[in-house]
Amino acid sequence: DQQVKQNSPSLSVQEGRISILNCDYTNSMFDYFLWYKKYPAEGPTFLISISSIKDKNEDGRFTVFLNKSAKHLSLHIVPSQPGDSAVYFCAASRTAGGSYIPTFGRGTSLIVHP
């Protein structure tokens, strides 16, 4: 039962270009979405989040877009840097009237080439 799907296991991008990581979800009751970044031998660290009342949230080089009708969100990194190379996890939560526990995808490994 994959309620949160990250269908691309890996993505390779040139430094300076845009990285777009995609995430789809099946549960329409999810109303809060988070992106985490994970380096090897470290735990996931919070990157950016978005509430379902918004369709965009921006933090520096990172922007998350939410398309509720398509049950799709994406993380844009512009410009991409070699230090962005990591595994990116999408997570979704139902904060209102249900389990608030975030459900995670399996991650997308981003490699940014110099």
Added chain:
Amino acid sequence: EPEVTQTPSHQVTQMGQEVILRCVPISNHLYFYWYRQILGQKVEFLVSFYNNEISEKSEIFDDQFSVERPDGSNFTLKIRSTKLEDSAMYFCASSWDRIATNEKLFFGSGTQLSVL
């Protein structure tokens, strides 16, 4: 910045043995969680803990699993009789409040459990 600490970083055990994975959550956090990730698969929720009791658990968290907060700082996950399929990276996490807008989980660096 405060962090969640997990020990050990690696644990190798024989099938059928008991293991205890240890975590020290961020000190003023009230909600505690265990997740795991089997290699190549998604990060799976196991259990959440609040006010000294389990608040939610997944179907993975069967009678072989237990959690405890024995001394107000440590948060442990015990697997009574390990199986090969328990081999995974186990992540502890904590949060100050239930996950809602502007709240987030803070993760430890994980314990890689290998069951032989």
